[in-house]
Amino acid sequence: xxxxxxxxxxxxxxxxxxxxxxxxxxxxxxxxxxxxxxxxxxxxxxxxxxxxxxxxxxxxxxxxxxxxxxxxxxxxxxxxxxxxxxxxxxxxxxxxxxxxxxxxxxxxxxxxxxxxxxxxxxxxxxxxxxxxxxxxxxxxxxxxxxxxxxxxxxxxxxxxxxxxxxxxxxxxxxxxxxxxxxxxxxxxxxxxxxxxxxxxxxxxxxxxxxxxxxxxxxxxxxxxxxxxxxxxxxxxxxxxxxxxxxxxxxxxxxxxxxxxxxxxxxxxxxxxxxxxxxxxxxxxxxxxxxxxxxxxxxxxxxxxxxxxxxxxxxxxxxxxxxxxxxxxxxxxxxxxxxxxxxxxxxxxxxxxxxxxxxxxxxxxxxxxxxxxxxxxxxxxxxxxxxxxxxxxxxxxxxxxxxxxxxxxxx
Amino acid sequence: xxxxxxxxxxxxxxxxxxxxxxxxxxxxxxxxxxxxxxxxxxxxxxxxxxxxxxxxxxxxxxxxxxxxxxxxxxxxxxxxxxxxxxxxxxxxxxxxxxxxxxxxxxxxxxxxxxxxxxxxxxxxxxxxxxxxxxxxxxxxxxxxxxxxxxxxxxxxxxxxxxxxxxxxxxxxxxxxxxxxxxxxxxxxxxxxxxxxxxxxxxxxxxxxxxxxxxxxxxxxxxxxxxxxxxxxxxxxxxxxxxxxxxxxxxxxxxxxxxxxxxxxxxxxxxxxxxxxxxxxxxxxxxxxxxxxxxxxxxxxxxxxxxxxxxxxxxx
Numbered sequence: 001x002x003x004x005x006x007x008x009x010x011x012x013x014x015x016x017x018x019x020x021x022x023x024x025x026x027x028x029x030x031x032x033x034x035x036x037x038x039x040x041x042x043x044x045x046x047x048x049x050x051x052x053x054x055x056x057x058x059x060x061x062x063x064x065x066x067x068x069x070x071x072x073x074x075x076x077x078x079x080x081x082x083x084x085x086x087x088x089x090x091x092x093x094x095x096x097x098x099x100x101x102x103x104x105x106x107x108x109x110x111x112x113x114x115x116x117x118x119x120x121x122x123x124x125x126x127x128x129x130x131x132x133x134x135x136x137x138x139x140x141x142x143x144x145x146x147x148x149x150x151x152x153x154x155x156x157x158x159x160x161x162x163x164x165x166x167x168x169x170x171x172x173x174x175x176x177x178x179x180x181x182x183x184x185x186x187x188x189x190x191x192x193x194x195x196x197x198x199x200x201x202x203x204x205x206x207x208x209x210x211x212x213x214x215x216x217x218x219x220x221x222x223x224x225x226x227x228x229x230x231x232x233x234x235x236x237x238x239x240x241x242x243x244x245x246x247x248x249x250x251x252x253x254x255x256x257x258x259x260x261x262x263x264x265x266x267x268x269x270x271x272x273x274x275x276x277x278x279x280x281x282x283x284x285x286x287x288x289x290x291x292x293x294x295x296x297x298x299x300x301x302x303x304x305x306x307x308x309x310x311x312x313x314x315x316x317x318x319x320x321x322x323x324x325x326x327x328x329x330x331x332x333x334x335x336x337x338x339x340x341x342x343x344x345x346x347x348x349x350x351x352x353x354x355x356x357x358x359x360x361x362x363x364x365x366x367x368x369x370x371x372x373x374x375x376x377x378x379x380x381x382x383x384x385x386x387x388x389x390x391x392x393x394x395x396x397x398x399x400x401x402x403x404x405x406x407x408x409x410x
Numbered sequence: 411x412x413x414x415x416x417x418x419x420x421x422x423x424x425x426x427x428x429x430x431x432x433x434x435x436x437x438x439x440x441x442x443x444x445x446x447x448x449x450x451x452x453x454x455x456x457x458x459x460x461x462x463x464x465x466x467x468x469x470x471x472x473x474x475x476x477x478x479x480x481x482x483x484x485x486x487x488x489x490x491x492x493x494x495x496x497x498x499x500x501x502x503x504x505x506x507x508x509x510x511x512x513x514x515x516x517x518x519x520x521x522x523x524x525x526x527x528x529x530x531x532x533x534x535x536x537x538x539x540x541x542x543x544x545x546x547x548x549x550x551x552x553x554x555x556x557x558x559x560x561x562x563x564x565x566x567x568x569x570x571x572x573x574x575x576x577x578x579x580x581x582x583x584x585x586x587x588x589x590x591x592x593x594x595x596x597x598x599x600x601x602x603x604x605x606x607x608x609x610x611x612x613x614x615x616x617x618x619x620x621x622x623x624x625x626x627x628x629x630x631x632x633x634x635x636x637x638x639x640x641x642x643x644x645x646x647x648x649x650x651x652x653x654x655x656x657x658x659x660x661x662x663x664x665x666x667x668x669x670x671x672x673x674x675x676x677x678x679x680x681x682x683x684x685x686x687x688x689x690x691x692x693x694x695x696x697x698x699x700x701x702x703x704x705x706x707x708x709x710x711x712x713x714x715x716x717x718x719x720x721x722x723x724x725x
Contacts, residue, residue, distance in 0.1 A: 035627050038525035177698065208701050213622040213631055214425065217666035220417040223546055237527060237623055249417075250539060250547035264527060
């Protein structure tokens with residue numbers, strides 16, 4: 001027995017030393033890697049791979065190597081469930097997904113069911129970009145954590161900003177026809193109605209998701225409506241092509257967007273020549289002025305060749321590590337418990353918190369505009385020469401919207 | 411309102427002409443060989459990517475000529491070494507071949523050029539607003555697209571109606587065996603037609619690439635609507651394809667411009683009914699159903715006039 005203990009005593013330090021512990025932490029990355037959403041999905045994948053490399057360079061999570069498993073869901077909820085099962089079969093206890101709230105809702109439901117049926121083999125769903133509010137409200141799940149501000153929080157911040165801007169008189173809403181786009185449209189109507197009852201909503205458009213190749217007909221309609229501002233939740237090619245058509249037609253309005261910074265977006269904005277007339281609401285921008293964040297941005301760009309579009313992914317992966325260390329385990333149930341109410345200093349500065357009630361992460365929110373840069377703004381986007389400029393910052397406490405979530409804990 | 415109508419008409423005609431460039435080749439191939447070429451839209455995509463690559467190497471104008479020729483070569487090779495060999499196994503085999511080919515081309519394209527949209531830009535010489543309708547600019551490039559499509563339509567019509575080759579093609583459309591018995595090389599005619607059809611699709615790709623989006627799913631986005639056009643217009647009928655293309659282009663564009671819904675026509679539903687499927691249907695606007703309209707038209711025309719607008723035989 002004594003001999004045995006000696007062997008263990010010698011072997012243990014070897015295990016936790018330079019070599020990784022036996023199991024790797026596998027994270028299934030389920031997002032579009034083909035089809036209309038591919039440009040966004042590929043960027044996300046590169047970001048997560050970079051972040052995994054970053055963690056691994058510092059010894060991984062509790063000595064476990066972190067591995068990202070790329071899985072193509074073609075932005076399709078059904079396909080996503082197949083891919084989630086594939087991830088689980090490959091030994092992943094964590095999945096991460098962002099593009100498309102319809103996919104997000106399906107995955108949240110899938111993970112909840114899976115964990116009820118397979119106790120001891122739980123899977124956590126880390127959501128870095130699906131922003132349908134229902135996922136942390138009526139449909140909330142203990143197994144789901146969201147790092148992006150949900151669309152209500154973003155709209156709350158955006159309309160608070162628009163409230164102080166008297167030049168806005170006629171607003172046009174154009175959104176993708178699925179859960180997220182519909183929620184942007186309803187919230188914009190509701191919140192603008194409360195904060196700026198004098199603003200006229202001159203158009204309210206829903207178009208098919210990632211299927212339009214030419215937005216000229218829609219632009220003609222916006223022009224005819226006499227709008228001075230457009231609010232859109234469009235992302236990916238739906239944003240780039242919308243702006244491209246606007247540029248062709250010479251439409252000059254202010255654009256209030258969720259995702260102008262996505263792949264192809266900045267190029268399209270530059271083509272329209274709308275200098276600081278396209279606004280974006282996000283949890284961080286490259287030219288934030290925060291030193292650590294700008295250092296990270298520089299290193300990220302040098303290695304990946306893209307600008308950091310998901311500061312929330314950085315928060316997600318770093319918080320995952322912090323939670324695992326707090327729980328001293330990579331067991332999903334323990335990590336989930338450790339994540340609840342975990343406070344974390346976010347990449348762009350300031351403190352955020354993963355609210356226990358609904359597993360929504362709250363963090364400072366920024367409104368920025370895209371256009372020509374000053375000396376203090378070193379980063380441009382997509383080689384356009386233009387970059388993001390900080391317009392307004394909404395601190396964490398002001399973003400705390402109430403939730404209707406009644407969390408069922410295991 | 412007038413501005414919206416004029417702009418929508420221009421946009422609709424433009425989209426229609428683009429559809430025509432694609433459907434003209436498809437409809438002639440279909441009626442000649444009896445095979446619905448599922449890979450036709452893939453040739454359109456190849457055209458766009460060849461156009462993009464050649465533009466990078468040698469500039470847009472040479473690419474405008476070379477890319478369609480390259481696509482024609484690919485098309486003829488497919489006919490000569492693919493379709494002709496499978497022909498003896500019947501139409502199903504040919505259909506499956508083109509079906510598989512469509513997927514293969516998509517995968518190959520995304521392997522070479524990636525899945526993100528490529529930066530295929532309008533040539534500088536055409537990158538200015540050509541005319542201003544009221545206050546909306548209409549880009550010169552779109553006018554150029556219109557001109558090219560119109561030119562092709564006229565050229566095609568003359569080639570088919572006024573030349574000897576056209577005569578043989580027309581004869582082979584309806585009586586391929588008879589044409590063969592008269593000593594014409596029907597195989598070669600097929601290959602030629604397939605090549606020209608592919609070239610037209612390629613040309614459509616080269617000119618549509620910068621205006622729309624050039625990426626590996628562009629074939630899948632446009633493919634289904636082509637079948638609507640050729641069935642709607644009538645198989646083998648060029649004027650039919652022309653009318654159907656314009657019609658569908660205009661219908662889609664104008665549907666987007668309209669805001670009407672059942673609610674706006676008959677007033678909102680009684681609120682006591684509450685939110686249900688019915689209120690969803692009641693409030694849906696014509697703009698929202700615009701993408702479905704062509705397929706509704708397809709079903710409608712198949713019921714009312716199975717041979718299509720100007721077709722002579724049943725689908």
